[in-house]
Amino acid sequence: MWGVFAAGLAAFALGAGAVVPPDMAPIGAGDYTPLYKEEGEAREVHVEAFLLDRLPVSNADFAAFTREDPRWAPDRVKPVFADAGYLSHWQGHDPMNPEDIANQPVTNVSWFAARAYCRARGKRLPSLDEWEWAAMASEDSPRAGDDPAFQARVLDWYGTPAFARLPDVADTWENFWGVRGMHGATWELVNDFNTALVSGESRADSELDNSLFCGAGAAAAVDPSDYAAFMRYAFRSSYSATSSIRSLGFRCARDLVELETTNP
Amino acid sequence: MKVPALSPPPRHDGPARHVPVVRSTIVERRGRLDYFAQGARAARAIRRKCHATLILLVVAVLPAASWAADPSQAEQAAALPDLSLYHLEGEWRTQEGTKLELPDLAGRPRLLSFVYTYCEHTCPTIVARLKAIADHAEGESASNLQVTLVSLDPGRDTPERMKAYMAEQGLDARDWLMLHGDPDEVLGFAAMLGVRYRPMGDSDIAHSNMITLLDAEGVVRYQSKGLDDDPQAIVEAIEALDDPDGA
Numbered sequence: 410m411w412g413v414f415a416a417g418l419a420a421f422a423l424g425a426g427a428v429v430p431p432d433m434a435p436i437g438a439g440d441y442t443p444l445y446k447e448e449g450e451a452r453e454v455h456v457e458a459f460l461l462d463r464l465p466v467s468n469a470d471f472a473a474f475t476r477e478d479p480r481w482a483p484d485r486v487k488p489v490f491a492d493a494g495y496l497s498h499w500q501g502h503d504p505m506n507p508e509d510i511a512n513q514p515v516t517n518v519s520w521f522a523a524r525a526y527c528r529a530r531g532k533r534l535p536s537l538d539e540w541e542w543a544a545m546a547s548e549d550s551p552r553a554g555d556d557p558a559f560q561a562r563v564l565d566w567y568g569t570p571a572f573a574r575l576p577d578v579a580d581t582w583e584n585f586w587g588v589r590g591m592h593g594a595t596w597e598l599v600n601d602f603n604t605a606l607v608s609g610e611s612r613a614d615s616e617l618d619n620s621l622f623c624g625a626g627a628a629a630a631v632d633p634s635d636y637a638a639f640m641r642y643a644f645r646s647s648y649s650a651t652s653s654i655r656s657l658g659f660r661c662a663r664d665l666v667e668l669e670t671t672n673p
Numbered sequence: 674m675k676v677p678a679l680s681p682p683p684r685h686d687g688p689a690r691h692v693p694v695v696r697s698t699i700v701e702r703r704g705r706l707d708y709f710a711q712g713a714r715a716a717r718a719i720r721r722k723c724h725a726t727l728i729l730l731v732v733a734v735l736p737a738a739s740w741a742a743d744p745s746q747a748e749q750a751a752a753l754p755d756l757s758l759y760h761l762e763g764e765w766r767t768q769e770g771t772k773l774e775l776p777d778l779a780g781r782p783r784l785l786s787f788v789y790t791y792c793e794h795t796c797p798t799i800v801a802r803l804k805a806i807a808d809h810a811e812g813e814s815a816s817n818l819q820v821t822l823v824s825l826d827p828g829r830d831t832p833e834r835m836k837a838y839m840a841e842q843g844l845d846a847r848d849w850l851m852l853h854g855d856p857d858e859v860l861g862f863a864a865m866l867g868v869r870y871r872p873m874g875d876s877d878i879a880h881s882n883m884i885t886l887l888d889a890e891g892v893v894r895y896q897s898k899g900l901d902d903d904p905q906a907i908v909e910a911i912e913a914l915d916d917p918d919g920a
Contacts, residue, residue: 487755489865520864533857600857603864604871650864 532661789826
């Protein structure tokens with residue numbers, strides 16, 4: 410219900426003539442507090458309104474893409490764009506069969522492949538800030554990051570074994586913006602994943618290594634109690650642009666500069 | 674050749690510019706990159722015109738001649754090894770404003786780092802280290818080496834600014850190249866190399882202090898992760914390119 414309300418609010422703000430693609434949800438502009446901030450800068454980051462896919466990209470979606478552009482097929486992709494695990498879960502399965510894995514979120518895709526998919530659809534990967542802002546919404550609030558019950562539910566999923574069967578993309582709960590699967594299906598790629606700066610030594614990550622990073626000493630965690638955000642941050646720090654990970658999927662975004670602030 | 678211990682990181686006032694200019698040895702064989710850096714598109718256009726004239730004369734006899742002589746970007750990329758970074762699509766500009774695509778960089782071994790010209794922290798140290806490495810490496814690959822600095826700040830690092838920076842730093846355009854790209858292309862190139870960076874405030878960018886050695890086909894041969902790494906290892910990696918079995 411809240412998703413419908415949010416979409417209606419956004420559609421109103423868009424004005425007559427503006428069309429939101431049915432597979433995308435308008436995410437209103439708003440402010441959120443990222444995990445890491447530079448010294449002396451405001452805690453909150455403003456995220457402009459944008460469009461986000463309502464559902465994660467499915468195996469069927471991605472299989473259609475690889476047929477359109479065989480450079481991204483599992484047997485054709487260059488190792489400089491994806492590692493050996495690329496789409497390895499398709500072996501023994503039919504990614505187009507709804508009775509099989511077609512409707513599950515596609516995983517084992519590299520960041521390069523996800524970018525190529527989104528570009529082919531006239532979209533892009535969401536930025537880290539956009540993803541985190543959209544993921545902060547519960548069913549009835551766009552800003553549930555401080556809600557202990559919401560945080561507990563997210564962490565509960567983070568504790569679920571990654572080898573469990575993935576839910577179909579539509580079988581996850583819908584948040585305030587009308588977006589499903591932000592939590593509870595897979596981790597998701599963001600465009601600027603490589604803005605997460607860590608040293609090679611995980612125990613030193615609270616104090617980043619100045620020999621590895623210029624200016625790293627200025628980065629500091631704002632809210633160390635946000636354990637879920639820490640986990641996402643650490644996860645983004647752990648993979649490369651060619652990594653194919655069974656629990657890592659993605660969805661696409663688009664700009665929506667016309668949409669004014671709808672942040673309640 | 675052994676690299677002497679590098680001096681401590683320069684202070685913010687940039688003593689790096691006092692480091693002697695890179696090797697005086699110029700090898701004629703270095704041609705390919707210079708060709709691109711100094712106007713690949715224009716040179717190609719001229720060559721295409723010549724080809725067009727020739728084709729008019731011999732069109733019925735040898736229509737494929739111009740194709741073989743002027744391979745397309747796709748053909749160039751197809752000839753590269755699968756592990757070549759130069760498969761990455763995108764358009765770049767040099768400090769001269771010349772457009773190029775990454776396959777155009779093939780032909781010379783390359784030391785690659787991501788910096789920005791307004792950087793006052795470790796970038797001068799990186800540039801000084803690159804100079805020292807290029808100065809001390811010996812052999813055919815070292816003579817043919819080109820150092821490439823990719824700007825992490827394409828908004829401010831225009832080709833004009835990059836050219837001025839190279840002059841300030843005493844970087845010879847034959848042996849050094851700066852690249853300016855769309856921010857999303859920079860992100861992709863950096864991600865391909867494992868370089869992480871993040872804007873810090875309005876003017877600074879935190880970034881990996883990484884130096885990567887690419888062979889002439891754009892395949893990564895060595896990566897130095899941070900400034901604590903021994904630069905001698907990169908020198909040895911460059912010299913190892915001359916040994917086909919060791920490359």
